Amino acid sequence: MNVEEGSVGRFKKTVSPTPELALEIMENILLRLPVKSVIRFKCVCKAWHTLISDPYFAKTHLRLPQTQARSRFCIIEDGERDEHNYMVIRAFTEDCEAFSDETGGGSLAFDYLSDIGNFKHEVVLLDSCDGLLCIVDLGGKIVLWNPSTRQYYQLPRNPDISEGCGCYGFGYVSSSDDYRVVVVTSVINICSTLLVDYKIRVDVFSLKSNKWKRIQKEEEQGTVLIKYATFLHGAAHWIAYHDMPHDDPRIVAFDLEKEQFREMAMPNDEEYLKLRVVGGCLCLNGYNDPTKMWVMKQYGIDTSWTKITAPYSSILRRSSDIMNQQFYDCELLHTLNDDLLLLFNLQKLTLYDQKKNTYKYLYEKKMWYEYEYDIDHASLYVETLVSPHPQL
Amino acid sequence: MITLRSSDGETFDLDEVVAVELQTIKNMMEDRCAESVIPVPNVEGKILAKVIEYCKKHVKSTAKAEEHALSDADLKAWDSDFIKLDQATLFDLIMAANYLDIKSLLDLLCQTVADMIKGKSPEEIRKIFNIKNDFTPEEEKEIRRENQWAFE
Numbered sequence: 001m002n003v004e005e006g007s008v009g010r011f012k013k014t015v016s017p018t019p020e021l022a023l024e025i026m027e028n029i030l031l032r033l034p035v036k037s038v039i040r041f042k043c044v045c046k047a048w049h050t051l052i053s054d055p056y057f058a059k060t061h062l063r064l065p066q067t068q069a070r071s072r073f074c075i076i077e078d079g080e081r082d083e084h085n086y087m088v089i090r091a092f093t094e095d096c097e098a099f100s101d102e103t104g105g106g107s108l109a110f111d112y113l114s115d116i117g118n119f120k121h122e123v124v125l126l127d128s129c130d131g132l133l134c135i136v137d138l139g140g141k142i143v144l145w146n147p148s149t150r151q152y153y154q155l156p157r158n159p160d161i162s163e164g165c166g167c168y169g170f171g172y173v174s175s176s177d178d179y180r181v182v183v184v185t186s187v188i189n190i191c192s193t194l195l196v197d198y199k200i201r202v203d204v205f206s207l208k209s210n211k212w213k214r215i216q217k218e219e220e221q222g223t224v225l226i227k228y229a230t231f232l233h234g235a236a237h238w239i240a241y242h243d244m245p246h247d248d249p250r251i252v253a254f255d256l257e258k259e260q261f262r263e264m265a266m267p268n269d270e271e272y273l274k275l276r277v278v279g280g281c282l283c284l285n286g287y288n289d290p291t292k293m294w295v296m297k298q299y300g301i302d303t304s305w306t307k308i309t310a311p312y313s314s315i316l317r318r319s320s321d322i323m324n325q326q327f328y329d330c331e332l333l334h335t336l337n338d339d340l341l342l343l344f345n346l347q348k349l350t351l352y353d354q355k356k357n358t359y360k361y362l363y364e365k366k367m368w369y370e371y372e373y374d375i376d377h378a379s380l381y382v383e384t385l386v387s388p389h390p391q392l
Numbered sequence: 393m394i395t396l397r398s399s400d401g402e403t404f405d406l407d408e409v410v411a412v413e414l415q416t417i418k419n420m421m422e423d424r425c426a427e428s429v430i431p432v433p434n435v436e437g438k439i440l441a442k443v444i445e446y447c448k449k450h451v452k453s454t455a456k457a458e459e460h461a462l463s464d465a466d467l468k469a470w471d472s473d474f475i476k477l478d479q480a481t482l483f484d485l486i487m488a489a490n491y492l493d494i495k496s497l498l499d500l501l502c503q504t505v506a507d508m509i510k511g512k513s514p515e516e517i518r519k520i521f522n523i524k525n526d527f528t529p530e531e532e533k534e535i536r537r538e539n540q541w542a543f544e
Contacts, residue, residue: 020522021483025490028498032506040542043535044514046526150541 027051031061035148035383036093058385062130067382070095071334073342073349074133074147076123076377077365089125089135090365091147096380099351099362100336124376127170127231131384134170134181136228142168142181144207144388147381153388155205158212161185166203169229169236173257178208179388180256182236184225204259210390215259225252228376230275232282233299239266239275251275251282265302267294278332285331293332334380344378394421395429396444402437403429404444413447415493435488439481443488446474446497475504479520513543 021029030038030052038061042049051057061067074091126134135143140161145152166183173180183203202215229236235253240263251264266273266284274285282296284305298304310332334342341352349363365377394411396404412418420430432440449470477485482501489498509517518525527535536543 021486022490025486025502026521028502029505029509032503033510036542037510037512039539041514041517042539043527043532044517044525045523048523049527049535150539 023047023051027057031057031064032066035385038385039149052385055387055391058387062384062386067384070097071380071382072096072147073333073363074125074128074379074381075349075363075365076125076135089123089133089145089147091381095383096334096342097336099342100340124228125379126168126228126376128379128381129170129172129179129231130386131382132179132386132388133379133381134168136168140166142205144179144181146384146386146388148383149385149387151388153207153390155181156210156212158183158203158205160201160214161203167225167227167229167238169231169238169254169256171231171234171236171256173234175257176206176208178206180207181205182229182254182256184238184254186224202254202259204256207388207390226275229254230277230282232277232280235262237264237275237282239273249273264296264300265305267305267307274331276331276333279335283332333378349378396440397429397431398435398437398440399433400436402440404440406444406447410444410447410451413451413494414443415495417492432492434491436484439484439488442481442485443492443494443497447494449474450496471500475500 026048030041030048033041038052042052072092072095074089076089078088123135123137126136128134131146131148133145133147135145140157142155143152144155161183162185166185169182169184171180171182172178181204183205185201185203186199199216203212204215205212224241225238226240229238231237234257235255237251237253239249240252241249248268249266251266253262253264254260255262276283276285278295282299284294293308293310294305295308296304297306331344332341333344336342339353339355341354343350343352347365348361349365350359351362352359394406394408394417396406396411396417398404408421411421417430417432424430435443450467475482482505486498486501486505489501509520512520517523525532
């Protein structure tokens with residue numbers, strides 16, 4: 001107990017001390033703060049620095065319901081006009097949940113811009129997991145980035161992966177507490193003029209050990225995977241097309257823990273489809289017809305694919321001022337409070353109110369060049385303290 | 393009926409259904425059967441009174457309680473009024489809620505403090521929690537430099 005004494009005069013002043021809170025209580029308080037505040041408070045004292053920097057703190061923070069409940073939007077777009085081939089990544093620092101507030105989300109300004117080194121080829125936001133974004137370029141450069149802590153890490157290069165050839169996936173293995181990047185490459189062996197042999201080679205990077213590992217798998221027939229996977233329930237999922245035209249497309253999932261492939265059926269409704277996770281379920285969006293969306297209501301149950309009518313597309317198509325409308329259809333990113341839908345269509349981030357049948361544009365990205373199938377430039381992430389660095 | 397006695401000798405009578413909201417007391421009740429008065433040596437009277445006020449409001453489970461049950465919105469409004477306290481009382485309450493193991497009260501209070509401090513500077517934090525800065529100026533400068541953006 002601290003008792004301060006008045007130094008002057010005959011009176012001794014007794015001042016009630018500020019009660020000191022134990023570190024375990026401080027931890028309870030600190031876990032509830034925005035990441036920016038927590039990082040700032042690292043310099044308060046050594047005990048706090050140790051507490052906050054400990055991976056256990058980040059883990060606990062990650063598992064809190066309030067962490068999981070909030071999502072933020074992130075987008076890749078072109079940098080300033082006078083610089084060519086320069087892409088920037090913008091991460092919104094406001095939660096999407098604020099958009100559902102009547103007063104909030106009016107002018108959606110994110111205050112943070114980051115270009116992580118130079119990307120010489122087209123850059124893609126592969127996927128997000130636990131607040132880490134995986135960014136990949138066609139040159140094979142892979143970066144893990146946490147927009148909330150502004151830490152990033154460029155993976156060591158794998159010399160065996162040729163530029164532009166891999167199909168990528170990113171996710172987490174809970175049993176090993178490890179974030180992994182998986183790259184699937186088709187290796188073609190020309191055995192003779194008539195016989196061509198496909199082998200699928202799988203390389204997996206483990207963040208924990210900071211190493212690449214080769215997993216050799218052999219597949220008889222060529223399986224063409226869509227380039228970028230979506231992570232759910234421990235596996236990276238790609239849409240796969242068979243070489244043979246009459247074969248139906250299906251979903252190929254690579255279990256990151258078991259390191260095995262498995263297949264899932266999918267509705268063959270559209271020529272081109274994009275796979276995404278919305279509300280914890282696999283969703284398929286059609287490029288050509290946005291009124292069609294399929295949701296796998298029960299993971300792994302092929303018959304649970306349910307067609308959903310997307311009510312918003314007719315409104316947005318009419319209002320679009322882009323000529324080739326068929327390429328600029330909306331993709332559902334997120335639902336807020338059941339009624340509000342967050343949509344993205346190449347350029348615009350749109351909030352659509354199902355109940356009122358109204359919409360408003362929240363953000364329009366900078367584009368100096370036209371893209372097709374641009375949806376890999378947008379992603380949602382959660383605000384966490386998870387480190388993108390290997391635990392050395 | 394359970395009687396609690398604070399550190400400064402004040403006694404409080406509570407219905408059992410309220411007393412079990414205080415996990416620590418609940419455990420004591422299960423262990424010590426005959427005791428009529430349970431001492432709470434860590435918590436003084438005015439704080440214990442506040443704790444009990446909270447628990448009475450938040451008690452569920454019996455039919456009697458359901459008669460007077462407040463809606464979630466009402467309860468939330470009551471909570472926002474409840475936490476309008478000076479800092480010293482807030483901290484005393486946190487320590488009491490921690491000792492008495494009342495999760496919902498502890499969550500409410502910790503969230504209140506978190507909301508209060510989130511925009512503050514490290515200097516203000518040290519003042520609020522009476523924490524000594526044990527970094528050297530060079531060490532602190534380095535930590536600030538590493539995370540410059542968080543200070544803007």
